[in-house]
Amino acid sequence: MPETTPRGLTRLAFGGDYNPEQWPESVWQEDVRLMREAGVTMVSVGIFSWALLEPRPGVYDFGWLDRILDLLHDNGIRVDLGTPTVVPPAWFYRAHPDALPVTADGVRLAFGSRGAICHSNAHYRTAATTITTQLAERYADHPALAMWHVHNEYGVPVSACYCDSCAAHFRRWLATTYGTVDAVNEAWGTAFWGQRYAHLDEIDPPRTAATVGNPGQALDYKRFADATMRENFVAERDILHRLTPGVPVTTNFMVALSQCDSVDYWAWGREVDIVTNDHYLITDGRRTHVNLAMAADLTRSVAGGAPWLLLEHSTSGVNWQPRNPAKAPGQMARNSLGHVARGSEGAMFFQWRQSRRGAEKFHSAMVPHGGTDTRVWREVVELGASLDSLSTVRGTRTTADVAVLWDWHSWWAQTLDWRPSEDHDPRERADAFYEALYDRHLTVDFAHPEADLSAYPLVVVPALYLMTEKAGRNVREYVENGGTVVVSYFSGIVDQHDAVHEGAHPGALRDVLGLTVEEFSPLLPGQAVRIAGSDGSELTGDVWTEVVVPRGAEPVWTYADGLTAGHPAVTRNRHGRGTAWYVSTRLGAQGLDALLGWAIEDAGVDARADLPRDVEVVRRTGESGTYLFAINHTAADVKVPLETDGTELLTGERAAGRLPVPAGAVRVVRLDG
Structure with a gap:
């Protein structure tokens, strides 16, 4: 079995991306001196260095990397060594321009940024495995090597390419996945609009067309693009496993950021030896620490509950948002230790020394432009000491209270064109339910809809539009066996091919919920509905309403006005030994808190009412x-x-x-x- 902790690291990981190639060697000695002062235990090296390591095709220069790895080892600092396959050199693209990705509109992107890769391209695949082999052979026995860091943030900024190479690869993927063209036609429902195919070689990627294309095809292309990136990761990983046995291999995830919603991290989590994550605060006016907690809980869940590692976050402001405020005093420590609380085996940053040039020169770092006479540096040193004092935490696991169902395939399907309302944002609902649980001081595990749920007294299902029949049975059996579930609107509607489940909505969940939905009735911008409870309480909903018909479920709150007046808005259904709640409109924070209060009481969960908010x-x-x-x-x-x-x-x-x-x-x- 591969190792699942960085080799030779006996304390929590503390450090960051180290890019010594951006600086003259005279700075390197100062860097390692400051690393020791700050208590740095590990740094990530070489992630963007392909052009330096292979300045010409087949010509390698490892001298500078040899020297920096030796220097780090001599100073007791472990190394997370990158394979630099996220940015092939300029000479590679000049020789193989077809390795640059093509958009759905047919535009080939240019070299000059990062991550501009056609992952189906044979030349790229060969070059990537070659440079990986060279690195593994050279550094397999280097005493500083703690783990391997393959590529960087797969899917950012490009996951899917629509070129002819990808078209051919997509057809091969369809043949493997479905076997026959008839099976593809059935899955995609190509009888609609006369889209039926006679041969697999008639199928192209879902390029820009006259109007909306086939949603089943679009959903499968997202799966194909994700699987193609994962093939390339596995190819590099297997080389590293073969040449450097005993050294764990990872790649850095971005599990909770919308910039990386093209990756199915449930599948990726099974391929890495250590789950790692990059997290950056989205400073849009919301409570950033809630999103941070959600990201950490989701990363731990992708790791199967095992310890994981925060491989990147920021000491202060980032540089890629419209507005990039600095972190307040003490916020760096709260952010870092918040990740550790939720399962991380340390806190790493992007990056060690703030760049003077390039696109991220205003992104904060452990050593800022102002040097060591700065608040950021003083807080970095203080954080290093704090993490050192927590070394015994290594290997322990975070304890969760409840679960939230999460599926990237469902997010992909919900973002396709022509849904009942563009104002319905499934990610917003997931965030809102998570925040309501957070405010009740409940620690959350995320779970795949088909996973074992028996350990949780309460499971929340926020806007899970795509649910397989197996997932529907899983939720039903969970409730039958005594669990409590809370389901939000537009859940359980379609199967894995984006085909509506046969019969009334919500097909995969109607039995356990004890109801049917006759019709969706989304609201117009600015509209809201009143919801009245039998006890005289009143809530407000917006964005979405439904015509709900109880089939055994008990109405708890009822629409008081609007087209759905008189129909249930929130229901409760006793099913087997458990209870299933359903909410058919978008509730605000007050409404979600009230709903979860009832559900938590059903589930017998202690919500820690003795703790203050935040x-x-x-x-x-x-x-x-x-x-x-x-x-x-x-x-x-x-x-x-x-x-x-x-x-x-x-x-x-x-x-x-x-x-x-x-x-x-x-x-x-x-x-x-």
């Missing part, structure tokens, strides 16, 4: 003990109740009864016993 309490447990992380995102000092005494690891103080957590601070208690 104070996280998360547990990691393992052979070394149980660790309680308390993260205070507020401007006021708080006290967190402890059921067991313990030792606070960041200060060394004993903690008993109630744990004081200053405003904006983090405390980690190793509980006694």
Whole structure:
């Protein structure tokens, strides 16, 4: 079995992307001196270095990389060594311009950025495996090598190419997936609009057409593009496994960012030895720490609950958003330790030293332009010491309370054209339900819809439009066996081919929910509906309503106005030994909190009502003990109740009864016993 922890790393990982090639060698000695001062334990090297390592076809220059790896090893710093296959050199594209990707409109993209790759291109595949082999053969026994970092952020910024090479590859993929052209016709429903194919070689990628194309074809092309990138990763990984046994191989994911929604990370998580993730705050006015917690929980879930590693985040502001505010004092530590609380085995950054040139020169770094006489640097040093004091946390696992169903294939299907309302955003619903659970201080695992759900008293299904029959049975059996489920609107509608389940909506879920939906009735911009409860309570919904007909379900809240007036808006259905809730409109935060309050009571979940809002309490447990992380995102000092005494690891103080957590601070208690 491959190793699942960085080789030779005995502490939590702390460091970042190190790009010494951007600096004269005279700076390297200062770099490693500062790394030791900050407590750096590992750096990522060589990710964008193909043009330097192979300056001409078949001509290699490893001298500079030899020297930097030796220097890092001499200073006790481990190396996450990159295969630089995300940016082939200019000479490669000059020789093989067909390796540049083509858009659906037929435009071939140009060299000059990063990640501009046709993953079906045979020349690229050969060149990528060749440079990977050269690196593996040279550094297999280097004492600094901790793990391999293949490529960089697959799918960013390009995942799908629509060139002729991809068309031929797509046909081969269809032949493997379906076997016959008749099976493809059946899956895609090509009888509609006369799209039937007589031979597989008549099928092209879903290029720009006169109007909306076949949604089954578009969905399969997303699957094909993801699988093609994964083929290239596996090819490099297998070379590294063969030539460097015992060294784990990974690639950095971006599980919760919309920029990387073209990747099925459930599938990718099974291919890497260590799940790693890059996370950057989306500063659009929302509570950034909630999205961070969601990203960490989702990454841990992709890892199957095992420890994972935050491979990139920022010390302060990024540079690629319309507005890039700096992080507040203490926020870097809260962000970093928030990831650790939710399962990361450290906190790595992009990047070590802030660049003077290039597209990301205004992206923050561990060593900023201002050098060591800066707040950022002082906080970096302080964070390094904090992570060192948490070394015993390594190998423990985060404890979750509830589950949320998540499927990238469903997101792909929901973003296709001609849905009932463009105002319905499935990701917004996932975020909203997660935030409601977060505000009830519940730690979330994400689960594939076909995964075993028996460990969770409560499962939430936010806008899961695509559900296979197997997933529908899985949810039904979960409830029959005593589970509680909460389902939001437009879920369970289509199967894996984007074909509507036979019979009334919501096909895959109508039995467990005890209802049918006669008609979707989306609202116009600015419209809202009132929802009345039998107890006199009133909620508001917008964006979406439905004509719901109970088939055993009990109405809990009813539409009070609008076209759906008199029909149930929220229902509760006893099914077997469990309960299924359904909400057919978009509720705001108050409504979601009320709904989840009822569901949590059904499920018997302790929602920690004794904790203030924006104070996280998360547990990691393992052979070394149980660790309680308390993260205070507020401007006021708080006290967190402890059921067991313990030792606070960041200060060394004993903690008993109630744990004081200053405003904006983090405390980690190793509980006694």
